[in-house]
Amino acid sequence: MPGLTAEDDLATVTTLRGAIMRLGRRLRHQRVDCSLSSTEMSVLATLVRGGPATPSELARNEHMRPPSMTRILTMLTDKQLVRREPDPRDGRQMVVTATDTATEILTESRRQRDAFLAELAGELTEQEWAAIRAAAPALERLAHL
Amino acid sequence: MPGLTAEDDLATVTTLRGAIMRLGRRLRHQRVDCSLSSTEMSVLATLVRGGPATPSELARNEHMRPPSMTRILTMLTDKQLVRREPDPRDGRQMVVTATDTATEILTESRRQRDAFLAELAGELTEQEWAAIRAAAPALERLAHL
């Protein structure tokens, strides 16, 4: 679909952008545990989803500088949410791993956001929800392009 | 639609949340003018969309404390993006208004985000885009519930 120039399509794009940004902001504010900063949560999510990683990789992923990531990892280590171990293959590197506690917190966080969204969705009509359900796979693919 | 307990619906909610948060994050990073902070942009957007407002109203809207908003407004005033004038009705209050320059910046910012989203959408199939187009009004309503 390499066009998207029709008046109608452009209007859809604008509507979609507005809805996504507003919903995204509201979901972001649904914090499960306010003792963790937004970046700390994001780092944990990366580790839980993608498995162990080095501090440099995590810094790149968060668009942060290595020293800032060091500080984040120190705090997460103190809270027993990650482990830092030396890489046996390369003595310069460290390997960061999420603990079971971190996984549980992430799961709970997702659950809470789902509950918030489900409560909103409960206010929609059958037809509206059916349209969203039909579009969900396409939205997921759009997000990962 | 006061149910939303079916297995199928819960899966849709999870998919939808993931897609929205990911797309929201990517759209947020599409910055038009890096000389304005995220909060400054948000305040301008509120003023341009909703018209003049008092500092307290803006602080509540951004989930910020009044002193922090004072600082934001001072910087925006210095940059000639807002005007602060005393409320003729209540001598304690101020009325903050966005300037034409601010409106232009916001318009350009939206245009750029729309272009980014349209480029992504161009990679979808006809069927996928049709599904999203059909769901757009429902998503908009969901975002404003």
Add this chain to the structure above:
DNA sequence: TATTGTTATACTCTATAACTATA
């Protein structure tokens, strides 16, 4: 006395520069 906005001050998060250890 309550409310609006501001000033003064402190804390959190991130960046840059400099240092240590390993490749």
Add this chain to the structure above:
DNA sequence: TATAGTTATAGAGTATAACAATA
């Protein structure tokens, strides 16, 4: 010498507490 990680220090952004002006 180049790279990974850390330490030291500085700069944004926001919060709390205290204050001035008006209702």
